[in-house]
Amino acid sequence: xxxxxxxxxxxxxxxxxxxxxxxxxxxxxxxxxxxxxxxxxxxxxxxxxxxxxxxxxxxxxx
Amino acid sequence: xxxxxxxxxxxxxxxxxxxxxxxxxxxxxxxxxxxxxxxxxxxxxxxxxxxxxxxxxxxxxxxxxxxxxxxxxxxxxxxxxxxxxxxxxxxxxxxxxxxxxxxxxxxxxxxxxxxxxxxxx
Numbered sequence: 400x401x402x403x404x405x406x407x408x409x410x411x412x413x414x415x416x417x418x419x420x421x422x423x424x425x426x427x428x429x430x431x432x433x434x435x436x437x438x439x440x441x442x443x444x445x446x447x448x449x450x451x452x453x454x455x456x457x458x459x460x461x
Numbered sequence: 462x463x464x465x466x467x468x469x470x471x472x473x474x475x476x477x478x479x480x481x482x483x484x485x486x487x488x489x490x491x492x493x494x495x496x497x498x499x500x501x502x503x504x505x506x507x508x509x510x511x512x513x514x515x516x517x518x519x520x521x522x523x524x525x526x527x528x529x530x531x532x533x534x535x536x537x538x539x540x541x542x543x544x545x546x547x548x549x550x551x552x553x554x555x556x557x558x559x560x561x562x563x564x565x566x567x568x569x570x571x572x573x574x575x576x577x578x579x580x581x582x
Binding site for chain 1: 485495500510
């Protein structure tokens with residue numbers, strides 16, 4: 400979990416879409432975490448300047 | 462899930478996805494999608510884990526979607542702490558695990574259950 404938080408802190412400021420950010424996180428996760436481990440995550444951007452909207456992308460346990 | 466203040470049906474956010482680490486790049490990028498959700502004053506944006514809906518289905522009285530929507534609609538009035546308390550009370554009722562420890566913040570976790578309600582101003 401700590402590693403995943405570090406990945407997110409590094410990737411989130413890039414101003415990419417939530418889905419693109421999670422794709423890059425998945426790449427880092429697969430490269431650095433032992434196979435068989437996984438996590439679920441919801442990444443939401445609240446846009447308070449252009450109107451009140453939420454832009455979520457979701458990783459989920461199937 | 463987004464719950465409207467005027468009694469409209471709650472809107473469930475159904476974006477596909479895969480767990481991080483479960484699949485390499487191509488399959489993962491094909492499975493995950495963005496969604497844009499306009500929010501309005503008074504809208505309640507409720508984030509909850511799958512442990513919550515699974516707990517509800519143990520009752521076998523409703524499907525996951527129907528059970529969640531009914532309970533969220535009923536719980537959607539009041540401040541976020543009240544919403545949390547009602548949802549956890551429902552989960553406890555259906556799983557018969559009443560008496561779980563309480564935390565007085567706007568996010569609670571109990572045995573795989575987590576819910577975070579946010580209200581749009």
